[in-house]
Structures are given as C-alpha cells and as structure tokens.
Amino acid sequence: MNDKITNWTTSDDAMIENAIRRGASRRELLTMMLAGGVALSAGGLILGRASSASAATPKSGGHLKAAGWSSSTADTLDPAKASLSTDYVRCCAIYNRLTFLDKGGTVQMELAESIKSGDAKVWTVKLRSGVTFHDGKSLSSKDVVFSLKRHLDPAVGSKVNAIAKQITDVKDIDALTVEITLANPNADLPTILSQHHFMIVQDGTTDFSKGIGTGAFKMETFQPGVKSIFTKNPNYFKAGGANVDSFEFFAISDDNARVNALLSGDIHLAASIKPRSMKLVESQPGFVLSQTTSGNYTDLNIRLDLAPGNKADFAAGMKYLINRQQIQKSVLRGLAEIANDQPVSPASVYHNAELKPKAYDPDKAKFHFQKAGLLGQSIPMITSEAATSAVEMATIVQQSGSEIGMKFDVQRVPSDGYWSNYWLKAPVHFGNINPRPTPDILFSLLYASNAPWNESQYKSEKFDNMLVEARGLLDEAKRKEIYGQMQVMISEEAGTVIPVYISNVDAISSKLKGLEANPLGGMMGYAFAEYVWLDA
Amino acid sequence: MRTYVLGLITNRLGSSALTLLIVSFAVFFATAMLPGDTATILLGQAATPEAVAGLRAAMHLDEPALLRFGRWLIGLLQGDLGISYVNNVPVADLIGARFVNTMRLAGIVTLFAVPLSLTLGITAAMFRGSVYDRIVTIMTIGIISVPEFMIATSAVLLFSVYLKWLPALSFASDVTSFWQVMRIYAMPVITLTFVVSAQMIRMTRAAVIDTINTPYVEAAILKGASRWRAVLLHALPNAVGPIANAIALALSYLVGGVIIVETIFNYPGVAKLMVDGVSTRDLPLIQSCAIIFCVGYLSLITFADIVAILANPRVR
Amino acid sequence: MTSSTTLPRRVSYRFSWVGMIGFAVILFWAMIALLAPHITPYPVGEIIDEDYFGPMSSKLLLGSDYLGRDMLSRIIMGARYTVGISLAAVCLACFSGAALGMAAAVIGGWFDTLLSRLLDALNSIPSKLSGLVVAAAVGSSLPVLILMLAVIYTPGAYRFARSLAVNVNTMDYITVARTRGEGIPYVVFSEILPNITGPLLADFGIRFVFVVLLLSGLSFLGLGVQPPYADWGALVHENIGGLPFGAPAVIVPSLAIASLTISVNLLIDNLPKKIRDRST
C-alpha cells in the first residue's frame, strides 16, 4: 500500500499496529489517528495493513470473487483491444507479459528472461524456456513477434497503436530470442512492454474468445458483460502458481451496489470505490481499504488555441483558482495527493519534488482574469462523470469563480460518447489520464507538439527536443534532470490544470490477503488474482 | 367466438408489424443521431483518425448505415437478429440467456405481484371508504413515490448487509435448489413487486368499484348473496378487462424497464444489454433489444385485450 | 371537517380535509420553488462542512451532503427543478396527449389508426432507455429534459384521453353538435373536453408522479439538471451512500419526493367536488 500520507511517519505506523495488537477499540484508533493529523478517511488503510501483517503465509485453495466497476458486451479477451479494468484483470489472469512492474515501480522479467540493448534502439529479448500455453503448446519467439506486430495493424484496433508505432521491426532470431528494432532510441522499452496491452498471445490467434494464454489461470466461462470464471492453471511456469483454486470476476457498475455486495459477503473485493462510500466500509468490521496512488489524474484542460485559453492569463488564473486542498479533502476525502499541474506523479522516480503546487489564491486568479479581460464573462466548462470526480471539481471551480465574479457555465454531459465528442475538443473541459509507467510515454502522448492527445494544444519546440534527447539517454541522472525541467515547463506553460493525483481505493474483505499496491493501477495493477490468497 | 379472436389476432399482427417497423426506424434514426460509432467508442481515448478508419474497415462499418440497417431488417424477416458489431457474436447468442433471465425475473415477480395486487385492490374496493381501504390507498401511493433505486438499495442494506439473510447480487446461473432460487430472487422480486404493484392495485380497485355499482351486483345482493359472493362472482368477472390491461402495462415494464434493478443486483437481463448496446453503438443489438421490448409490449397488450374479450360474452 | 365555499351562481364545492392537506403541501413546495434563490441559507455549490453526510445541526439544518454542502439549500433549489421540470413535462405530455387522443377519437379512421400505432411504438420502448439515448444524442439541457419526459409520457396520456373521448363521442350531444355543422376543434375542446376533465386531471396527477420518479430514475443513469443544481431524485442518488448512517442528505430528499407525489395523489383523489343538489 502506498504510504505517502502527510505528517505520518513509520513510527506512527508502528504505534497503530501495536495498538491493534493490544486490542484497542476502533474509536480509540480513530482518535489516535486524528491526533496524528491524518485525515479521518485514511483510517481504514492503516487498519488494513495492521491486520494483514499478522498473517503473511499464503494459503492455498478457495474461490475468489471480485467485482470491477464497468463491463459491457464490448468485454474482450484480446489484450490489444482491452480498454476497461475488467479486461485488464481478465488478461492478467490468463496471459503474461514479457515484463511487469513490481510494487516499487521497478521492471521485473516475466516471460522474458532478459531484455538488453546497447543503443536503446535495437533490443534483444531472451524468452524463458519451458513456458506452455493452456492448450499445451510451448511459448516460442514466433508468438512474441505475432503479439507485438498486431499492434501495428489498424484493423486490430489496438489501444497502444500510438506507442507501438515506434517499433519498426520485430524478428525471431531463434526459438527463444526476439529482436525488436525501434525507430528512435528509447530506453524505456522494458517498461513499455509491461503495459497490459502487450500481453503475449499465441501466434496466429484470431478468435480470442477462448483465452488461450500462458497465465496463472485458465478461462472457464467468459460471458461478455456478465462474468468470467477462471480455474487455476496447474502447469503455470511460476513456482506454485496461483493460490486460489478458482477466480470469478464481474463488474457492478453502481458504486453503492458494489460496496454492498462486499459488505454482504458476496464478493471479496470491490474495486475502485468512491470516497463517499468509505465511511460505510469503515463502519463495518472485517473490511479494509486498499489505496494505490499510481498517477491517475483528472485534469481541467484549457485549449491554448481557442478562446478563452488563447489569452495567456486565463490558464494561469485557473491554476490559482482551483482549490486543490478542497478537492483533496472534500471531493476525494483525502484519497489524493495535491499535484502541481504536471503528469508525473510522486509514485514515479522521475517526479520533480522541487516543483511546488500553486496555492489557492483567488486574488491572483482575479488579477490574471482581469489582465486577460475575461473577468465577469461566462465561460462554458464541459464536465462528465466519465472523468473521475470531474463534476465535483467543476462545481468547486464554479463556486470559487462566483466569489471573484467569474461565471463558469458548467455543462455536465453524458459519459456515453464523452471521449470521442468533448475530450480534446471543447475549449474548457475535463480529462482523465490513466497512469503510464514512464514520463516519456506521458509526454509523447500528451504534451509533444504532435502528441495524439495534446489536451491543451501545447506546442513547444524546446520541449519536443528535450523529449527526444531524454528518450535515448541511458544515463539515469541526466534523464531525471531533463524530465524535471520538462515538468516545470508543463506546469507553467501548458493549459492543463492537474489539481491532484487520485488514489485508487479498492475495498476488500479482511479474508483476502496478500494484496499489494502497484503503480500500474488498482487491484495490484489488475494482476491480483495470481498473488492473493483467501484466509478462511 | 373463436373466429372473432382469431380475427382480432390477425388484425393485431398486422398492426403490430406496422408498429414494429415504426419502432425499428425510430431506433435506427435515434442511433444514427448518437455521436460516434462502434469504432470510435471501442477505441475510446485511443481513437486516432487512422486507428478509427482501420477498425471501421475491419468491422465493415464503412458501409452506409442505411444499407446495414436494411440488411439487418431483411435478416430479421428470416429470423436472424444479425451479428453484434462489437464482438462478432450473433446477437441471438448474446440475447438468448439474458432473455431467459429477464423472462424468469418477470415471471417470478408476476407470480407474486399480481395475486398481491388483485387481493389488495379487490378487498380495498369491497371495503371502500373503510380504514382498511384508506390504509391500502395511502400505502400504495407511498410506495409509488419512492424511487426504485432507493427501494432496492434499502433492501440490500437491510437484508444483505445488516441481517445477512440474502445475497446482495442476483446471478441467475449456478442455482440448484428451489431454496437458492428463492434467496437469489428475493430482493429483486421484492423491489419490483413494490414498483409494479401500486399501479395495479389502484387500477384493480377502480375497476372493481365501477362494477360494484352496477344493477347486477345489486341484484345479486337482493338474491341473498353475501358481499364476498357478490364481489367475487358478479363484480370481478366484469372488471377483468381493465384489470388485465393494467396488469399488461405493469408487466411490460418488467420486460424492458428494469434497468435499475438489473444494475443494482447485477442481474444479467436484456435491459442492461440494450444499455450496453447503446453505449457501444451496436446497431444490431440495439435494434434486436428494441424489437424484443416492442414485441413484449404488444403481445401483452393484445393478450390483455383477448382476456377482456373472453371475459365478456357480449363482444366475443 | 368539511369546508364548503360558496361561489356565485349557487354552485358550491365540497373539499375534503385530506385533499386540503395535499393542496397545502403542494402549495408549500410551489412557494419554495418560486422563492428558492432568495431563501437558501448558503450557495448551493459551496462546501461548508469539513465532514460529509453530516447530521442536522443548528448551522446546517438538514445536515451536509457527500461533499459537505448544505443540504437545506440544495433541497430548496432542488424543489425548483423537480417541481418545475415535472410540471412542465407533465403539462406538455397531458396537453398534447389529450388533444391528440380526443382528435383521434373524433376523427377516427386512418388518422386514428396511424396515430395510435405511432404512439404505441413510442410507448413500447422502455422510458429509461429512450431517456438514455436522447441524452446521449443531444445532451441533457433543461429543455431537452422537459421535452424528453413529455414525449415519453404523451402516449400514455393519449391512450387514456382517447379511450375516454371514444365513450363521450358516442353521446347524442356530440351528434347534435356535428349535425349542427360544428368543426373538429369545437367538438374536441368545447363538447368533449369539459366532460373528461375530471379523469384527465386524475391522469395528470398520476403522470406527474411518474415523471417525478422517472426524473429520479434518470439521475441514476447520470442524466439530469446541470451542476451545482440537482433535482431531488439526483440528490437522493448522489447521497445514497449516506443511507446506512441515516444521513439526512438521503432521507430528506426522499421525503420531499414522497411528500410531493403523495400530496398530488391525495389532491387528485379528493378534488373539490361540485355539489349538485337539486333540492337546495
């Protein structure tokens, strides 16, 4: 679990854990935590850790049931098309990647034994031997070549087509060796390959409904939009394989219903619950909250090429007008970290801690709006449930604005179709960006002049050059420095207001053990099924 | 008499075909108005123009929509619901199990709600103006005024979270015993019974009161019949028409209107499927669901009319 | 407890106390809706409370919502939307439904058939789904919301009005009017309408309740008025997480909906009756 809580030290942790072992009541604990200056909502997290600390040996067996938050007939077992958390969970259960990220964000090898490159341009991947697919066939380099090349074919509809484009060639050198050639040097390739879309499927697969992979679970039932049931793969290449015998996963889209299902004991894990549900989970014994801050954020995008964003001071004013504290405290109930208007979160080693977030300052904001000549005008602001907490954020900005004479015409539009119709298009709108493992991916997708998702139409030649330079660097210190500067540039120059990094909170039954945080997202980077166990 | 009913059915089939066609076109134009298509929706944030074009071509979405719709219509006439755009599965397969679920839930709710509503409605009418009648009337209005999701959530909290008597989710599969079925269906059934009964109770009460004030009920009382006998044997058979109509309308709600219950209890029914279809712009799926709802509605209404006719010797 | 008011022309009305209570509650909410912007203690969007789902207190009379906003203010403003939207929608639906229904009954023939089939088709699509599609297609602004609700409830009003009008249409006084040479509009509005206003009003009331409920149902699907405002149904839904704690944030808007819909029903069930008393 992520430990970045203000004013909270390891010694505090120890005190609480001791208190629990002594048998302190919940109320005492809460008092203790309040005294420690922690937001009340964080209580459950610490409780969770303390109880899980007492039983650390995995147990085998049981039927794991977990619920995500969205699923539809578009559910797929094709990793390239995977778009929702439920897809990721399924893919993680039945497939493997060449690499994966551990809880510290470090690249670990999975199907690959090693990934090496001398120039960050041509990479050699050595595969593990003795890995078999669920149908008994052995994993070979041909499968890897097929799996990677798929993303380049537009007909596949791969979600990572934009990133995969830098791969110019994939060749099988021998049965267990693959050579990947990139258009330009990129030192992050091993991290890129840890993304869920780069799961390895069998060579020539066109029908993905069977879910043949190398993963810890075999697909038993897959009903799109209904549920999936998996059974443990006895021939899994990792020692011991999964702890649970079987695993059932589905989605409950209504937040309340998901929490209630957990509380009634129908499921062991309710993924991604809203902050407002925390009180309920905390009030019930036998449940804990698992928090992951992985760099997901909802941002207010001001297009710099359209009115009112084309007046330089408007974006600057908005950065002062957005009340980050209030968003952190009231909207997200402390399950967030205040951000400094740039996409690299503190979870990343490249995070520039020197760059401080702007404080809420209506007077400064007013000054900027006045300078832009926009004070008193009505500015349409598009928001949607599609972007986490964007509606609440919009109302907070609206309220702050009304206090200095800015009128924001908040227009909540349906989630349905939001990404294709409003996102990137409206002059002032909200977006939501999922965590990406490297600054390079974030910058090239979001801030490079030719970025496909340049939310604020930020254009800077200097920035583009720095991006290319950092990408090819194998010197970590130098890279970190360049990325640090780029973060400052985004924070000051781009039109994206990033108020907070939002933590993902999964509510789990205390029977579920072994769940850890992962920078790739909630539910242990969606791969929890393989690692967790059920304590009877 | 039989010929009359047959005539009515054929007549209704004709007008139903017209209605279905209207629905089909309405749905087509509504869907066409929706922003984006399956390809852009599936790609979501990853929808770059070339990716969209590629996927569109791969899914044959580059043909004109009207042409695809026409082809679907022709297929429908041959009993083929088409292939889902989203995952290339025949729509019939997608709908199949879920349709069974929807019908099962609707059936169980009917089993509870209809006798309950009839009993309450008839007795309230019999004791019109009494304390009992007032209580029933106020209760039905009270229930009708609570939002569905509020009833459902309260029920879950009470029975699943606090009392732990019933599961919070209602999966239709893996049920083996009757007891399990009861447990699993208990809460959606309670919720929906609340939702659909109120109107049925009201209509039943009104219809029975209408017939209670007729000379033939008075004549029955003057024959020495008890109040029960006069109401059950004389008033009720003549109130069947309007009651059947009210029941049909309530039940048609159970076919397509239970999206909230399906969502909260995670029950895989057709309504949620159609919502999925809409959110992915899966035209064949949307069309098929709409047709199912429409057929359900029309057959219920027709059935109610036939019941009314059979109950009334004058028109048969 | 029967009050009778004497009106000119010796027409007197009898209004039961149950109906009066209903009327009083409706009037109360109507006043609240009208005066809303002037009587909210806090701005609707302002976060007042550090905590969320706060209890009733002297500072926040009805507690706070899931963000810590003042519930009283939100409910007062919500009255505006719930009462306003529902009323506008139901008026539109009942007016157009009744007008079309009566016209269909009087004109008959292919006009009747085609209109009936068309509205049947509209009726057969579940209301929440059509709401979803419309909102996805054209967004959810106030006029769209009102129009959509009106269209959804027109077929029901049509069916009802038509069946009533068909009965009235067989009456001799309609024949008299038509042999006098009267046109359709006169027959519909002057001869038929006055005779079915009672049942139409009752239908209006029930439909009003349905609209209020559908509006709250739509909030479950994420449709509704624009923030920071919210109708009561949306208030219930956004705060439903407070239900386990009995938070006023979820209880009070539910009660508000119930009080309004129950009152409308009580009123229409106990409308003032005109007293026809020959021997007075």
Add this chain to the structure above:
Amino acid sequence: MENLVEIRDLRVEATTDAGRRIEIIKGIDLDVAPGEIVALIGESGSGKTTIALTIMGYARPGCRITSGSVTVAGKDMVTLSERQRAHVRGLEVSYVPQSAAAAFNPSKRIIDQVVEVTRIHRLMPIAQAREKAISLFRALSLPNPEEIGNRYPHQVSGGQLQRLAAAMALISDPKLVIFDEPTTALDVTTQIEVLRAFKAVMKKSGIAGVYVSHDLAVVAQIADRIVVLRGGDVQEVGNTADILSDAKHPYTRELLSAFEPKSRGESVVVAAREHAPLLKVNGLIAGYGPVQADGLPLVKAVQEASLSLQRGRNLGIIGESGCGKSTLARSIAGILPASAGQLTLDGRELARSARHRSREQLRELQIVFQHADTSLNPAKTIEEILGRPLKFYHGMKGKVRDARIDALLDMVRLPKTLRSRTPAELSGGQKQRVNFARALAAEPKLIVCDEITSALDTVVAAAVIDLLKEMQRELSLSYIFISHDLSVVEAICDEIVVMYNGRKVEEITPAISKVPQHPYSKLLFSSVPKLDPGWLDRLERDPELVKTYVHG
C-alpha cells in the same frame, strides 16, 4: 288474516352531495296480504322503488332507513343483521328489476344466474334447480325453455330477459315478489305477453306481489290494490277498480287524465294547397356494416322507405324497437348517411351526409333525441347549450343572445332561473324541454323528434306534447314524430307511418280513417293497454299473428 308485509311509519333518509340529509320517505304505512298484488304508483322521485326495496331490508347506497318497521312474515327487516337479511332475500322475498338487461350479469350464463338463489340458500341440488328453472321458463311461456338458459344475457331479447328475471325471482318459491317497473322497457306487443305470464304464475302459486310502476294502465291489469305515491308520501290507497273509477285525490285524477285520448285537432296550416312538400324521401335505404358489392350496407335497417311531408303538418312513424324508425330518422338528419335514395327539403336536394349539407340546410332541419340525459352536454350550463346554436346559426352575441335565451326558456315554459344550471340539476321533463328549446333556437322548418317522450312519466310526457303543439301553432313548424307509443303519435300527427322490419307497412291518416288495415298495424294498435282492469283478460289476439310479429 295476518298480513304478509306490514310497513309502519317508515322513514328513509338520503344524503346529498353536500352531505345534507333529506327525508325521501316520510313515514308511510303499507300492508300486503298473502297472495295479494299491491301496486305502487307514482312518477320518478316519488319513492316507490325505495319503499319496495325496504321490504328486502335494502337501502341503496347513500340511503338509510331511519325509523319505522318493515315486518315481513313476522321478521322486522329494519332491525335484522345483514346476515339475517341475506337469509330472507331471494328466499322469502325476491326481486324483479326494472331492467333485466342491466340486472343480469353480462359475463355469466343465464341458467347459472337463475339457479344461483338455490345455491346461496342451499335449497336443492343443482340438477333439480335446473329442472325447476326450465319448468318455470315453460310456465312463463319462454321459447325453447330447455336451451334458453344456456345463453348469455345479451343473446336473448328484452322481453325474454324480463321473464327470465321473473323465473330467477320465482325459483325459490318466495312468499312475495317485488316487481320494479318490469315492463317499462318493453314494446307494447311484448308487454302483453310478459304481463300475462307474470299474472298466470302469480295467481297459480298464490304469491303476493308488490308492483312498482308509473303506468296506470299496466297496473290496472295486474294489481289488486293501488297505492298512489308522491314525494315520499302516500296520496291515496284503494282497490284497483275504485281508484280507476272513483279517484279521490287530485293527483290521482291528474294521473288518470293523462290517459284520456287526445285528438290531433285541426291542422293549422293550409294543408290543402298543393305546394311542393317540405320534405320528400324517396326510396331511402340505410343500414350498418361493411358496404357490399351493390353499394349497400350489409345490415339494411331501412329498406326503400319513401314518404313526404307537407309544410305545417306532422308525420308520425311508429313501430317496435328494431323496426328501423330511428335509423330512418338519423338518415333524414344525415347522421347516418343513406346508402340510396333521395332527400328533398323545401324543394332542394339534401346531401345524404350532414357533413355535405349547407349550414342553412342543417339549420332548417333539426333533430331532438330521446334521451335528454345524453343529448345535453352535462358539462355545460343551459345558457351555453341554448346560446351555441344562436351564435352558430345567427351570429347572436351579448345582450341579444341573452334576451333570446330568455325567450326560448319562456317558450318551453321553463323559468329563467334555470339558465345557469347544468342539465344534471334539472328533472327529466325540464331536460327534454331544454333539448327541444335548443332545436327551436335554430329556427328550423322541420324538427325530427326521436322518441322524445319515451323516457318521461305519463303526466310529464303529456305536457311536453302540449308544448309541441303550441310551438307548432306559433312557429309554423313541421314535426316528424318517431315513437313506439301509439297514443303519443295519435295525439299530434296528421299522418302515421307504421314500420316493421325496416319497411313501411302502412300509412294511415287518422283524420280520414282511424282503422289500420295491415295485420301488423292492427296488432300494434290493439296492444296499447287500456285503463280497464279487465282489458288484459278479455284481449284476444290471433296466435298466428302474434307468432309472426311478436319476438319479445
């Protein structure tokens, strides 16, 4: 001899819409001896049905017996519990309703309803009850007694239903049967048969009866004693013969005088002048159902009817229900467009459908319907009802129209105070006057009157007829008068057309010849009851004729 029924100081209260209580039966006494038939006579609102129902311990919703006693065979129905009353109802006292068509449950077979009494009171096994029912059917001269019970109420005619209702009342061998206007809804020719059947069965079994009616002539045929009621009070009681010949009470005499035959009197307008007729109908065919290949409807209610009417003269059309007389009226008015034939009004061709007639033509030909209840819009005031044609045809507004409305009300002898009332607040006679005044408002040349007196009490009907005559004198109108009641038609018409089965069978001019020639006309004319207690017993009808023409 001990009386079967003894009513003492009976008072019944009704609650009005306003919640006010008014006494509708004001302390009456009444005795019925075993086997005796007592008639309760009075106009609507006199309380006759209310009294009859108290004998069963029953008061209609909104009514309440406040005091007095109703003793039936020693039991006071007023003080019995509801359960005990139910035991008397159907068993000791049974009831034959005014309209059997309404009192039979439309959704159940007749036989089941007839034997229901025996099931309720557990009198006999079902099979035996059915047999008894069939024997009663036979005794009441119902056709096809074995089978008729298996039909549904709508499948048998009104006269048969009325007799079936009697069978239902008689199956439990009651001591007393209450008849509530049992023949009012029947045609005269049918009425004879029903009355005869009733009388025979009652006399044979020695059953007592209470016969509620407004028709003295009918009552005269069946009752031993007559009680005259008005406004909830007994006016006069006496043996039938005494009442008819020697009525003491002025109200009774008024009732009797309504039966005196009235002649048409002199034709006012110059009938002799051979002007073109006002209305000419030539070969009119009209009906219902889908149009056949020959362009005519499937069911032809009127076949080839031709008639002509001179200005200022009146034409009566008589015949029994279903003979097509109303259809003919509606075709003339253009409500039901004729399928064939020509219509000429005042020398100008009339379009078959009212829709295609000019406003002037519509104004000149007005129609007045039988039921004032359904022909006056209940939602409008009298003022609005009368004002509309004034505005529509004559464009009158404001004071002019108001004055004209007052004049019209005055013409039909209604007080001006009725202007602001709605039809529901008027009595039946008043409504019919308004109905007529509305036709007058158009200032027509011809008024088609469709059974306008049928729903009215005798005295009221007579007054309406007088009004019509008066109007004719003042406004030089012509009437087409459609009725099943011969006496009414005779009282006002210059020519009488007898219709049977859609065809005109005979045209009689009373002034020239009062004697009908056609056998059907003869039967019809002879069936009108006379104020003579022995008339029914003496009446002889040709059984062949009856078989051919009477279907009741």
